[in-house]
Every structure is written in C-alpha cells, then in structure tokens.
Amino acid sequence: MATLEWSEQADRVEVRATGDWVIARLAPLEAQLRRLLDVGGGDLHFDLGDLGRLDTAGAWLIHRTLKALEKSGRQVRLQNATEDQAALIARVAANDKPHPAEPEGGNAFLHVVAEIGETVLDAWRETRDLLGFFGLTVATLGRAVRQPARVRLTSLVYHLEQVGLNAVPIVALISFLIGIVLAYQGATQLRQFGAEIFTVELVAISVLREIGILLTAIIVAGRSGSAFTAQIGSMKLHEEVDAMRALALDPMEMLVLPRILALIIALPMLGFISAMMGLAGGAVMCWVSLDISPGLYIERLYEGVTLSHFLVGIVKAPFFALMIGLIGCFEGLKVESSAESVGRLTTKSVVESVFMVIVVDAFFSIYFAVLGL
Amino acid sequence: MSAGDAGRPVISVRGLRTQFGATVIHDGLDLDIFAGEVVGIVGGSGTGKSVLLRTIIGLNRPRAGTIAVFGQQLDELAAAERQMVERRWGVLFQDGALFSSLTVAQNVMLPMREHLDLSEGLMDELAAMKISMVGLQPDACNKYPSELSGGMRKRAGLARALALDPDIVFLDEPTAGLDPIGAAAFDNLILELQRNLGLTVFMVTHDLDSLNAICDRIAVLAEKRVIVTGDMAQMLEHSHPWIRDYFHGPRARARAAELEPKQPDPKQEDS
Numbered sequence: 020m021a022t023l024e025w026s027e028q029a030d031r032v033e034v035r036a037t038g039d040w041v042i043a044r045l046a047p048l049e050a051q052l053r054r055l056l057d058v059g060g061g062d063l064h065f066d067l068g069d070l071g072r073l074d075t076a077g078a079w080l081i082h083r084t085l086k087a088l089e090k091s092g093r094q095v096r097l098q099n100a101t102e103d104q105a106a107l108i109a110r111v112a113a114n115d116k117p118h119p120a121e122p123e124g125g126n127a128f129l130h131v132v133a134e135i136g137e138t139v140l141d142a143w144r145e146t147r148d149l150l151g152f153f154g155l156t157v158a159t160l161g162r163a164v165r166q167p168a169r170v171r172l173t174s175l176v177y178h179l180e181q182v183g184l185n186a187v188p189i190v191a192l193i194s195f196l197i198g199i200v201l202a203y204q205g206a207t208q209l210r211q212f213g214a215e216i217f218t219v220e221l222v223a224i225s226v227l228r229e230i231g232i233l234l235t236a237i238i239v240a241g242r243s244g245s246a247f248t249a250q251i252g253s254m255k256l257h258e259e260v261d262a263m264r265a266l267a268l269d270p271m272e273m274l275v276l277p278r279i280l281a282l283i284i285a286l287p288m289l290g291f292i293s294a295m296m297g298l299a300g301g302a303v304m305c306w307v308s309l310d311i312s313p314g315l316y317i318e319r320l321y322e323g324v325t326l327s328h329f330l331v332g333i334v335k336a337p338f339f340a341l342m343i344g345l346i347g348c349f350e351g352l353k354v355e356s357s358a359e360s361v362g363r364l365t366t367k368s369v370v371e372s373v374f375m376v377i378v379v380d381a382f383f384s385i386y387f388a389v390l391g392l
Numbered sequence: 393m394s395a396g397d398a399g400r401p402v403i404s405v406r407g408l409r410t411q412f413g414a415t416v417i418h419d420g421l422d423l424d425i426f427a428g429e430v431v432g433i434v435g436g437s438g439t440g441k442s443v444l445l446r447t448i449i450g451l452n453r454p455r456a457g458t459i460a461v462f463g464q465q466l467d468e469l470a471a472a473e474r475q476m477v478e479r480r481w482g483v484l485f486q487d488g489a490l491f492s493s494l495t496v497a498q499n500v501m502l503p504m505r506e507h508l509d510l511s512e513g514l515m516d517e518l519a520a521m522k523i524s525m526v527g528l529q530p531d532a533c534n535k536y537p538s539e540l541s542g543g544m545r546k547r548a549g550l551a552r553a554l555a556l557d558p559d560i561v562f563l564d565e566p567t568a569g570l571d572p573i574g575a576a577a578f579d580n581l582i583l584e585l586q587r588n589l590g591l592t593v594f595m596v597t598h599d600l601d602s603l604n605a606i607c608d609r610i611a612v613l614a615e616k617r618v619i620v621t622g623d624m625a626q627m628l629e630h631s632h633p634w635i636r637d638y639f640h641g642p643r644a645r646a647r648a649a650e651l652e653p654k655q656p657d658p659k660q661e662d663s
Contacts, residue, residue, distance in 0.1 A: 041557060042504070042508060042510075042518075042556055042557045043479075043507075043508060043556075045508075045510060045514070046508065046509045046510055049510070049511055049514055074557035074589060075518075075521070075522070075525070075554070075557055075589065076518055076557055079517065079518055079521055080514075083517065103587070103588055103590075106587075106588050107588040107589070110525070110584065110588060111521060111525075114521045114522075114524035114525045115521065115524075116520065116521075116524045116530045117517070117520055117530065118497060118516075118519075118520045118523070118530040118531070118532075118533030118534065355538070356492075356538035357492035357493065357536070357537075357538050358492050358493070359492055359493040
C-alpha cells in the first residue's frame with residue numbers, strides 16, 4: 020500500500036510517505052495530497068525515508084504537490100530521498116511542460132451552421148472531383164482503346180472472377196427468392212379481383228425491367244464497390260500507389276481501369292442471371308400456389324412479355340457498373356494515412372454508389388417513359 | 393524491482409520452437425534476462441529477432457518450449473492473471489504502432505484509462521510529462537500520429553510503452569530510422585530511465601552504437617537459437633564467423649576507431 024501521514028508541529032508540518040508509490044496505487048493518494056495543501060502553515064518537511072518503490076507517476080505526484088505548496092508561499096524540504104529517487108523527481112520536474120489546451124469549441128449554434136456549410140461545400144467538391152475522375156477514366160480508356168496492349172489482361176480477368184463469377188451464387192439465390200416473394204404477394208392481391216393469371220406478367224415485367232438489375236447492382240455495390248475502396252485504400256496507406264507513380268506506372272491504368280472494365284463486363288451478365296432466376300422463382304411460386312404449370316407459365320411469358328422489357332432492364336447495367344466502379348476507385352484513392360479513413364471512405368463508397376445507382380435508374384425510367392417503351 | 397528478484401531471471405525462455413508453416417524460425421532457443429539489465433538482441437535479417445520479441449509477449453504461439461516472465465509460465469495463466477503480467481511490461485513496436493484515431497496524448501493515456509482509476513487531470517499531466525520525457529515538444533500532444541514524422545512516432549510509441557511505468561520494456565529497433573543525434577538521445581533516455589526506475593530492457597537492435605552505449609549484455613541469434621550471450625568485450629573476442637563479421641565489419645571498425653582512437657585494432661587482418 021502507498022500511504023501518507025502527517026503531523027503538525029509548532030513551526031512545521033512533518034509528512035511521511037510510506038509504501039510503494041507506483042502508478043497502480045496512486046488513486047487514493049491524489050485526494051490525500053490535495054488535503055495536505057490546507058494543513059497548517061509554515062515549513063513542510065517531506066520525508067521519503069520509509070518509501071518503498073517509486074516510479075515516474077509517484078515522482079510526479081510528489082513534484083506536483085511540492086510545486087503547489089511552494090506556489091502558496093510555503094518552504095518545502097524533501098528529506099531522506101535516495102539518490103535514485105531524487106534523480107527521478109528531478110527528471111520528472113524537468114519535464115513539467117503542460118501541453119497546450121485543445122482549442123475551444125466556440126459557439127454551438129455557429130458550429131452547427133459552419134458544419135452545414137462545410138457539408139454543402141464538401142458535397143460540391145466531391146461532385147466536381149468525381150466528374151474530374153470520370154474524365155480521367157475516359158481519357159485512360161481512350162488511350163487503352165488506341166493501344167489495347169495497355170489493358171492489363173491478367174488483372175482484368177482476375178477482377179472478372181472476383182466481381183463476376185464469385186458473385187453468381189449470391190445474386191442467383193437472392194433473385195430466386197425475390198421472384199418467389201413477388202409471385203406470392205402478387206397472387207394474394209390479384210386473387211381479390213380474380214386476376215391471378217396476371218401474376219405471371221407482374222413478376223416477369225417487374226423482374227425484367229427493374230428489380231433484377233437493381234438488386235444485382237446493389238449487391239455488387241456492397242460486395243465489390245466496397246472491396247475496391249478498401250483494396251486501393253490500403254494500398255495508398257502503404258504507399259504502394261506512390262511507388263507506382265514513382266516507377267512511372269499509371270495507377271489509373273493499373274488499378275482503376277481493370278476494375279471498372281471488369282464491372283462493366285460482369286454486371287450485364289449478372290443482371291441476366293438475376294432476371295432468369297427471378298423468373299424461375301416466380302414460376303415455382305405460380306406452380307405451387309396458383310397451379311400454373313411451368314408450361315403454361317412460359318406460354319404466358321411469350322404472350323405478355325416482349326423482348327423490349329428485358330432490353331430496358333439490361334441496358335442499364337453498364338451504366339450502373341460505371342457508377343459503382345468509379346465511386347469505389349475514387350473513394351479508395353482519397354484515403355489518407357489512417358486506418359480510420361479507410362473505414363469511413365468504404366462506408367461512403369457503398370452509400371454513394373447505391374444512391375447513384377438509384378438516381379441513374381430514376382433517370383432511365385423517365386427517359387423510357389418519354390420514349391414510350 | 394524488490395530485492396527478492398535480484399539474481400532470478402525476469403524472463404526465462406526454455407527450449408523455444410517457433411514455426412510458420414514449414415519454416416522453422418527458432419529451435420531449442422534458451423534465453424535468460426535478469427532484472428535491471430539492458431539486453432540487446434542482434435542477428436542477421438530473418439533470424440527471428442522480432443519474432444522472438446513477439447513470442448515472448450504472447451503475440452505468436454510457440455510450437456514447443458516455455459516462456460516464464462516474473463517467474464510465471466505465461467501459457468498457464470488465466471486471462472486475468474495474464475493481464476496483470478501484461479500491465480507490467482511496455483512494448484515499443486517498430487513504427488510506433490500508435491492508434492491512428494487518437495492523438496498522441498490520448499494514445500499515452502489509453503492504458504492508464506483502461507487499467508487504472510486515476511483522475512482525468514492527473515492522467516493528463518502524466519501523459520504530458522511522459523511525452524516531454526521522451527523528447528517531444530508539448531505541441532505534439534494534440535497531434536494525430538499521421539501528422540508526425542517517423543522518429544516522432546517512435547518517441548510517442550515509447551511514451552505509450554512507459555505509460556504504466558512497466559518493469560520490463562521491449563523495444564523493437566528503437567533507433568532505426570532516427571538521425572544519429574536523435575538516436576544517441578534515445579539511447580541516453582533509455583539508459584537514464586533504466587537507472588532511475590530499475591527497468592529491464594529487452595532491445596532488438598542493429599545499432600552498434602546502441603549496443604556499445606547502453607547494453608549490459610548482448611545475445612546473438614543465429615542457427616535458430618541464441619548462440620552466445622555476453623558483453624561487448626566477449627563479443628569482440630568470439631570466434632563465430634557471423635559474430636566476427638558483425639562486430640569487426642567495416643562499420644564496426646570505423647566506429648571503434650572513432651570512439652577510441654588509441655585502442656589497437658584487435659585483429660590481425662589488413663584493413
């Protein structure tokens with residue numbers, strides 16, 4: 020135990036420190052030492068004769084108390100300190116340099132206003148930089164078209180496997196389940212009007228035009244957009260991107276282009292798989308709950324659904340892919356020197372790309388409505 | 393350290409075998425480190441100096457062998473007891489390994505905050521004192537690790553390693569990447585702290601100046617074990633080819649000439 024006792028004499032106060040004054044045992048001492056400041060008047064003798072171990076934290080407490088006492092005009096003497104203890108207290112005293120206080124928060128209302136302004140400006144800068152990045156990507160792509168040897172084929176194939184092939188199971192499963200859900204909900208509602216047979220059209224048109232591709236894009240944004248940001252981000256952290264530049268290699272060509280191209284190639288394929296699996300899910304549900312046999316289901320598909328429905332859906336895929344790839348790589352390249360920024364930008368990348376996918380989808384809807392498709 | 397610990401090793405490694413896949417790093421490694429001494433671990437690249445450090449502090453699991461710290465077998469301890477042991481050592485990783493989302497002062501305060509029951513004000517003062525002690529300016533306290541240079545990160549890492557006033561300090565190449573003046577100051581700092589606090593220092597290093605200036609004992613890692621331990625004089629006389637090359641190489645000679653110009657060259661070969 021670390022303890023402190025004092026006795027008031029006629030002209031002075033005798034303070035004796037005993038036990039081990041080490042950091043793990045200091046908590047009770049702090050309050051006691053503060054009380055010491057109010058004890059008696061006159062000189063104060065601080066006796067370390069019975070002190071056990073002393074570490075820098077204990078030495079700091081002694082130094083701090085002595086300093087406070089001296090400041091209030093008392094004479095203080097340290098007694099019976101061993102050479103090491105005196106040296107330690109001296110060393111601690113030499114390092115008594117309080118660090119500057121952190122800047123004040125200021126007016127809370129102003130703070131909120133400033134925060135809003137900052138966010139708006141950030142959004143504007145972000146949009147501008149993303150447009151710039153888009154331009155840079157197109158320029159890089161243009162170079163690659165003129166000199167196809169510049170496309171890193173190995174890298175492209177690798178990313179095709181990562182974002183395309185490896186995503187097939189999850190995309191197929193989710194689309195199948197959504198097909199089932201749509202058919203079930205549609206059948207329940209349409210039965211009220213005796214129009215169950217239109218469940219087929221309901222499932223087919225919504226899956227082909229919207230849900231299949233939108234769902235795929237959202238899964239891919241979560242799976243691959245985030246992976247792009249995290250990969251490129253940690254490469255930036257380890258100065259790998261700088262090393263590429265220093266070796267006269269273009270990160271746009273090495274990192275960004277293969278990823279975006281892979282997405283643009285893979286997403287339409289995934290969208291197709293998703294559409295087919297959605298239709299299959301619908302067929303299963305129609306068969307189970309409405310007694311529409313697969314043969315009849317296909318017949319209804321031929322009658323009610325045209326190729327244009329499918330094309331309207333699939334044509335959006337490359338645009339979604341471009342958005343996801345651009346944002347994923349862009350946010351990854353923005354990572355700066357801390358693990359925390361990798362996490363923040365990865366989150367941002369997923370949120371932004373899902374948002375942009377839906378915005379682009381809305382524009383397509385309006386466009387197709389105007390065209391009457 | 394209390395008097396009872398003197399003469400007994402604070403770290404005792406016996407028959408250690410570490411292995412990554414099929415690659416054996418250490419095999420039958422024995423090492424004792426006694427209270428209050430500064431031990432420098434040297435060895436060629438890839439001989440597993442850092443791995444040894446990481447194994448002793450429990451970041452790698454050895455395949456075989458025992459490691460005792462303060463006389464307690466680490467792998468037999470319950471989690472709570474283990475934590476008590478861990479609080480008695482501090483580790484400086486090669487690049488500081490500061491938490492990037494905290495300021496330097498918060499990094500130093502983190503172990504105190506988690507393990508002790510001190511007032512906020514006192515922790516603040518102790519952190520500022522430790523940061524100043526390792527030779528950083530007070531304005532470094534509120535900076536984030538990404539705003540510091542490599543040498544400053546190392547110092548901040550040492551301040552965090554010293555936060556709980558440990559009995560043992562593990563240093564992984566503390567002077568690598570520092571300028572010679574900074575490295576000498578770092579050596580001095582470690583030596584003074586070691587003297588005042590009775591620290592035991594386990595130091596992986598390549599810095600011949602550090603070895604010369606502050607190490608009581610040098611342990612040489614080669615052939616998957618500690619082939620020899622001893623002081624500088626014993627190293628200079630040892631006949632193992634690697635040790636000869638290391639301590640009599642051109643850099644070592646240049647340093648020896650600088651430090652003690654009157655000492656005769658201890659070898660017969662021409663230079």
